[in-house]
Structure formats: structure tokens, C-alpha cells
Amino acid sequence: MDKNTSQHDFISTVSHELRTPLTSIRGFAQTMLSSWDMLDDDSKKQFLKIIEEQSNRLIKLVENILTVSKSQNTENYVFKNVEPNSAIKSVIPIIQQQYPEHKIIMDFNKNLPEIFIDKDKFQQIIMNLVENACKYSNEKTDVIVKTDFAPNNKISIKITDEGVEIKDEDKQRIFEKFSRIDSPLTRAVQGSGLGLYITKTLVENMNGSIIVESNSEKTMFEVLLPVCDIENQAREKCIQKH
Ligand SMILES: Nc1ncnc2c1ncn2[C@@H]1O[C@H](COP(=O)(O)OP(=O)(O)O)[C@@H](O)[C@H]1O
Ligand SMILES: [Mg+2]
Known part of the structure; x- marks a missing residue:
């Protein structure tokens, strides 16, 4: 695989990996905003927990992606x-x-x-x-x-x-x-x-x-x-x- 193809592959995989938690964060935030009055406290808490977990997942992913690029640069x-x-x-x-x-x-x-x-x-x-x-x-x-x-x-x-x-x-x-x-x-x-x-x-x-x-x-x-x-x-x- 040449460098451009592998870079393109990497970017498209990264985009996909980032999109999954982001979509879920946005989805739960939207649900909370649009249905706030209909949700009981337990559901609100549960949705916030998911938002927190998915944010942590994103942070780890971004850290790992930065580590990948640092590990590749021998300088x-x-x-x-x-x-x-x-x-x-x-x-x-x-x-x-x-x-x-x-x-x-x-x-x-x-x-x-x-x-x-x-x-x-x-x-x-x-x-x-x-x-x-x-x-x-x-x-x-x-x-x-x-x-x-x-x-x-x-x-x-x-x-x-x-x-x-x-x-x-x-x-x-x-x-x-x-x-x-x-x-x-x-x-x-x-x-x-x-x-x-x-x-x-x-x-x-x-x-x-x-x-x-x-x-x-x-x-x-x-x-x-x-x-x-x-x-x-x-x-x-x-x-x-x-
Ligand atoms: N010590 C281990 N015993 C069994 N499976 C392992 C071990 N280390 C790694 N793996 C497998 O290899 C995969 C890739 O590992 P890694 O690149 O560290 O990714 P991650 O831990 O984020 O899934 C893991 O998802 C797991 O399936
Ligand atoms: Mg691991």
C-alpha cells in the first residue's frame, strides 16, 4: 500500500471512530433538550452518564491518535x-x-x-x-x-x-x-x-x-x-x- 492510500485509510477509519461517540453524545443531548419535561431524574442521569462515558472514549481516542503520530516521527x-x-x-x-x-x-x-x-x-x-x-x-x-x-x-x-x-x-x-x-x-x-x-x-x-x-x-x-x-x-x- 502506498503512503497516500494508507493515509487515506487512516483518516477515514479515524473519522468513523470519532463519529460513533460524537453521534451518540449529540443524540442523547438532543433527546434531553427536546424531552426535558417528560424525562424523570433517573433517565436524565442515565443519559448524562452515557454522554460522560462517550466523552471519555473520545478523549482517549484523540490521545491515542496523537501518540500514533508521535511514535511514527523518529525525530x-x-x-x-x-x-x-x-x-x-x-x-x-x-x-x-x-x-x-x-x-x-x-x-x-x-x-x-x-x-x-x-x-x-x-x-x-x-x-x-x-x-x-x-x-x-x-x-x-x-x-x-x-x-x-x-x-x-x-x-x-x-x-x-x-x-x-x-x-x-x-x-x-x-x-x-x-x-x-x-x-x-x-x-x-x-x-x-x-x-x-x-x-x-x-x-x-x-x-x-x-x-x-x-x-x-x-x-x-x-x-x-x-x-x-x-x-x-x-x-x-x-x-x-x-
Ligand atoms: N494480552 C492479551 N490477551 C488477549 N488478547 C489481547 C491481549 N493484548 C491484546 N489483545 C487483543 O488485541 C487487540 C488489540 O490490542 P490493542 O491494540 O492494545 O487495542 P485495545 O486494547 O485498545 O483493544 C485487543 O482488542 C485484544 O482483542
Ligand atoms: Mg490495549
Whole structure:
């Protein structure tokens, strides 16, 4: 697909995604205005609740769309040496607080070297994946975040949950824009389908890769990122190489 076609696709999908909550907000506002005297307090409250929910959905969607465009522009990336374990450790409480019934377990290899990445964007990757792991699994189950060395001078971050299986035919699709798997569980939780698209873009722009493995018991997303040995390689050379 050329750039124009994909941009056109993106704009038409975005317009559609924006239109749905906007239409519902306008509809409920119009009903309240035209039928105010006929509505009891409970109905008014219920309509306002829907307006509030749909507004929140719009805000999240707009934020995500802005994140998409930021993640695509590599000039926005600020590469520095970062200790992966401590960068992960400082964002886990944010997700744990949102999902207090899940147990998020950190299993770190303490000997990992620093990696040359954009720290904020790395943390965004971790938050997206850990949030999904909680979102698409039942309460009271474990989510494990494991770091380790990987072959070819890389480090590996694995996020594993005990939730819904991702079938083989969906494994590619979930990384595309606005793509969600249609199931009772995904319908029950809100989402834009942009999270994994953003995550993959961020990982690849930091010279890494992401894969998913899933069966009826466990789902695991693995992020691989290159280690830059700056003692032996000039920094520029290292960036070009990966
Ligand atoms: N850990 C997971 N377990 C099962 N399904 C998942 C998991 N992570 C993502 N998915 C599926 O992939 C889809 C896309 O994920 P994502 O891009 O983050 O969008 P969103 O979470 O907004 O729906 C989700 O709607 C869900 O169907
Ligand atoms: Mg998500």
C-alpha cells in the first residue's frame, strides 16, 4: 500500500471512530433538550452518564491518535543509556493501581546491561503490554514481567498473562491500526485497537522486534531490544548498525 492510500485509510477509519461517540453524545443531548419535561431524574442521569462515558472514549481516542503520530516521527526519539529493569519497575505501580485485583510479578535478571533507547517510549511499550495483559485476563490471576538476556546481543522482556487465547489467525492482525478481536471479553472492555499498533511502531523504531505466543492457558508478548556495547563501539556506529 502506498503512503497516500494508507493515509487515506487512516483518516477515514479515524473519522468513523470519532463519529460513533460524537453521534451518540449529540443524540442523547438532543433527546434531553427536546424531552426535558417528560424525562424523570433517573433517565436524565442515565443519559448524562452515557454522554460522560462517550466523552471519555473520545478523549482517549484523540490521545491515542496523537501518540500514533508521535511514535511514527523518529525525530521525536531521544536515545540515551537506560537501565531496563529500573525503567520497568517505576511504571508497574501505575498499572497495578488501575488493576488492583491482578498480581503483577516482576522477575528480573539483575545482570542486564544498559540499553540505548528512548526511556519514555520504552515505558510506554511496557505500560501498553502490561495493561493489555490485565485487561484481557480475569481478576485474581498473575501477570508476569520477565527480563533476561536473549541471543544475538539482545535483551528480552516477556509479559505473560493467564487470559484469553489469541488464535493464530489473529496474531498478525492485532498489531494493525484499530484492530480488535471480536469476543465477549473485548466487547466488555473499552479500547481503540491502537495500543499494539503504537507499541509495535515504538519497538521497531528502537531497532527491536515484538512477537506473541498464545494458547488456552497463557498469552505472552515478547519484546527484543539490541544491546549497544558502547565501550567497544562508537555510539554513532552502533546506532547505524542496528
Ligand atoms: N494480552 C492479551 N490477551 C488477549 N488478547 C489481547 C491481549 N493484548 C491484546 N489483545 C487483543 O488485541 C487487540 C488489540 O490490542 P490493542 O491494540 O492494545 O487495542 P485495545 O486494547 O485498545 O483493544 C485487543 O482488542 C485484544 O482483542
Ligand atoms: Mg490495549
